[in-house]
Amino acid sequence: MSSPVQTVLALTIVALAAGALVWRAIRSRRHPGGGCSGCPTDTFKERLRK
Amino acid sequence: MDPQSSPAAHARAPVYAVVGNPNSGKSTLFNALTGLKQKVGNYPGVTVEKKVGTAYSQHGQPLTVIDLPGTYSLAARSPDEAVTRDVLLGRRSETPMPDRILCIVDASNLERSLYLVHQILDLCRPVILVLNMMDLAARSGLNVRAARLEKELGIPVIPCEAVNGKGVIEVKLAMSRAELPLPRHAWNVPQAIASAVSELQASLADNDAKLPLSARAEALLLLTDRDSIQVSGSTPLSPQTAAILTGWQRRWEREGTDWSSILVQARYDAIGKLTTQVVLRTPTGPSASDRIDAVVTHPVWGWIVLGGVMALMFLSIFTLAEYPMNWIDARVAGLGNWVRHSFPEGALRDLTTDGAIAGVGSVLVFLPQILILFFFIGLLENTGYMARAAFIMDRLMSRVGLNGRSFIPLLSSYACAIPGIMATRTIEDEKDRLTTILVAPLMSCSARLPVYLMMIAALVPGDRVPLLTKVGLMLLMYGLGTVGAFTFAWFFKKTLLKGKPPVMIMELPPYRLPGLKDVGLHMLERAVVFVRNAGTVILAISIVLWFLAAFPRAPEGAPAGQQLADSFAGRAGRVLEPALKPIGFDWRIGIGLISSFAAREVFVSSTAIVFNASHSGKGADAEAAPLRTALRDARWPDGRALFTPLVCLVLMIYYVFAMQCMGTVAVVKRETNSWRWPAFQIAYMTGTAWVLSLIVYQSGRALGF
Structure with a gap:
């Protein structure tokens, strides 16, 4: 794989990761409590949904 | 109208509400009935949020089960108790009024538990009474005659040991019955207030649209507490009912009648009479629980035991985790x-x-230690030791003006401040609640653990860090956070949030053998959250941080380290450097501080990315260097070592106090319904972190470290 192709792919992944973080930040404004390694809130909510 | 006979009740699955005192085993019974596992704690007040599950009758019919917050009385004093009262009285629009009530009591403490049952029976709704912890009652020399109680109350009474699954089938069978008898509940309302009850009952039915059967219960509730506004809760009384109530209260005050105490006393008299008939006592000496408590709640020995338990926990974290950590580290490398x-x-x-x-791997390495931490927390909760720890801590907490109910939120904050802050809903006093919210993030949460561990590894020169040093440093960090929380609580209660001195009533549950399944489940749950977090948030942040550290590209042939210095991240870090230099941090540490605002453990992954980038340079032959080596090789431009033992210690102290968690800020905003308090919290915590870091760093330098 040539270097420019790698750069394009890498930058696409970076953009996707940044987008995911922004999306998560917006979502967590509506549902605060998710994300911390010690916090059980998310798992409980998911279980209740199931 | 009898809820059983209402058409709506037949159209949908019958709704059961599980009600009981805190720590009566509600959550365990709820789990056993619905198969929906929750966290099962062993200290009072573990259930804060509403939980709903589905149980199946013996004929396979679904039954909706709502687990309500634990309460000692329907005269609610805190927000979570108010939820229980309002659901039972059908005041909450989002929750169906329960058709039937599953009331669970601690059989070893029947007299106290029956107060709530007595109030629930007033509601004139179908009730199943579950006598839980029959084994503990028997061990305490109590013979609780369920059949006699059933005869006296006219409702099904089922002996049970929910924790062992004994009696759960019988509970399910009772729940499966098509018809349940209404309670035969006759007790004499004292003459002095009987007329007031009748008048209020009639007015509540006529003017407040209360169901005729529950109107009497509501009238009695209004007279249970002097603060009738608090008791009437979210639904204000009609002017007519309020006028009757005020009229009677004024009259009693003129006459010097203590109406509230009369009513409570009358209930206890009725309960006392009932328990004499139902409970046979065999005199026994002090129980094993009593003998253990004499030591673990002792003013001196109690602290020594607590210190020993904490030391054992950290010792296990360091020793047991070593092999799996090395294994993960080697696989990642x-x-x-x-x-x-x-x-x-x-x-x-x-x-x-x-x-x-590099980013995800550096965090995943700490999974075994996080699991051991939660294994211990689960074990201590399950055995009943946590309540003892709460008891001895309360002596300290009441001195700083903290409410006894603050202990559980603060204790939960050792795992994570987010559920801790959510648990402050059990605190009735608004000022006490706010104080607890403000100081809860100072307790060292599990996300700080990787940061402490990384710094401890980097702090002591040489490959083998003495075990006692590691344990001592960990105890120091946890102790520092706790002392910090108590000091600030004292300060806030003296200045910003002045209030009445708190009163503490605490129940010490008997010791139990830990349910290893519950502890295992607790650990598994945390492991899933931790790994998912590493695979999502930390992965995304690591990728973005890599980009910020690798772009714009340095010209070909630039020296190693030049790339990072000129990158976006390097420039952002350098903006912070003037504020960080006085506390011994450089701009690369600054990058870690900025990125770890998302979650504290991100500091580890950021450090792995930033320091490996500046350490190893690029090239096909470069090997992934151990993070510890990269940290030890990090230098200031003048050649001085960056991560000296003093700087590592300062970094840990900074993380003890700094508000580095976006999730917590969001929860504080939600719970206080304002941005003012989270902004204040960020300012005071991060300000304290900086000032303390400055003092320690500058003093350390002056002393030649």
């Missing part, structure tokens, strides 16, 4: 090196090795 050698040089390969694998 192996994967990084394999990718480095197998793929052609380029941005994608660097992103994979220096970003994704």
Whole structure:
């Protein structure tokens, strides 16, 4: 794989990761409590949904 | 109208509400009935949020079960108790009014538990009474005659040991019955207030649209507490009912009648009479629980035991986790090196090795230690020791003006401040609640653990850090956070949030053998959250941080380290450097501080990315260096070592106090319904972190460290 192709792919992944973080930040404004390694809130909510 | 006979009740699955005192085993019974596992704690007040599940009758019919917050009385004093009262009285629009009530009591403490049952029976609704912990009652020399109680109350009474699953089938069978008898509940309302009850009952039915059967219960509730506004809760009384109530209260005050106490006393008299008939006592000496408590709640020995338990926990964290940590570390390094050698040089390969694998791997390494921490927390909760720890801590807490109910939120904050802050809903006093919210994030949460562990590894020169030093440092950090929380609570209660001195009533549950299934489940749950977090948030942050550290590209042939210095991240870090230099941090540490605002453990992954980037340089032959080596090799431009033992200690102290968690800020905003308090919290915590770091760093330098 040539270097420019790698750069394009890498930058696409970076953009996707940044987008995911922004999306998560917006979502967590509506549902605060998710994300911390010690916090059980998310798992409980998911279980209740199931 | 009898809820059983209402058409709506037949159209949908019958709704059961599980009600009981805190720590009566409600959550355990709820789990056993619905198969929906929750966290099962062993200290009072573990259930804060509403939980709903489905149980199945013996004929396979679904039954909706709502687990309500624990309460000692329907005269609610805190927000979570108010939820229980309002659901039972059908005041909450989002929750169906329960058709039937499953009331669970601690059989070893029947007299106290029956107060709530007595109030519930007033509601004139179908009730099943579950006598839980029959084994403990028997061990305490109590013979609780369920059949006699059933005869006296006219409702099904089922002996049970929910924790062992005994009696659960009988509970399900009772729940499966098509018809349940209404309670035969006759007790004499004292003459002095009987007329008031009748008048209020009639007015509540006529003017407040209350069901005729529950109107009497509501009238009695209004007279249970002097603060009738608090008791009437979210639904204000009609002017007519309020006028009757005020009229009677004024009259009693003129006459000097203590109406509230009369009513409570009358209930206890009725309960006392009932328990004499139902409970046979065999005199026994002090129980094993009593003998253990004499030591673990002792003013001196109690602290020594608590210190010993904490030391044992950290000792296990360091010793037991070593092998699995090394294994994960080797696998991560192996994967990084394999990718480095197998793929052609380029941005994608660097992103994979220096970003994704280095970032996620550096955090995943701490999984075994996090699991051991939660194993201990689960074990201590399950055995009943946590309540004892709460008891001895309360002596300290009441001195700083904290409410006894603050203990559970503060204790939960050792795992994570987010559920801790959510648990402050059990605190009735608004000022006490706010004080607890403000100081809860100072307790060292599990996300700080990787930061402490990384700094401890980097702090002591040489490959083998003495075990006692590690344990001592960990105890110091946890102690510092706790002392900090208590000091600030004292300060806030003296200044911003002045209030009445709190009163503490605490129940010490008997010791139990830990349910290993519950502890295992607790650990598994945390492991899933931790790994998912590493695979999502930390992965994404690592990728973005790699980009910020790798772009714009330095010219060909630039010295190692130049790339990072000129990158976006390097420039952002340098903006912070003037504020960080006085506390011994450089701009690269600044990058870690900025990125770890997302979650504290991100500091570890950021450090792995930033310092490996500046340490190893680029090239096909570069190997992934152990993070500890990279940290030890990090230098200031003048050649001085960056991560001296003093700087590592200062970094840990900074993380003890700084508000580095976006999730907590969001929860504080939600719970206080304002941005003012989270902004204040960020300012005071991070300000304190900086000032303390400055004092320690500058003093350390002056002393020659």
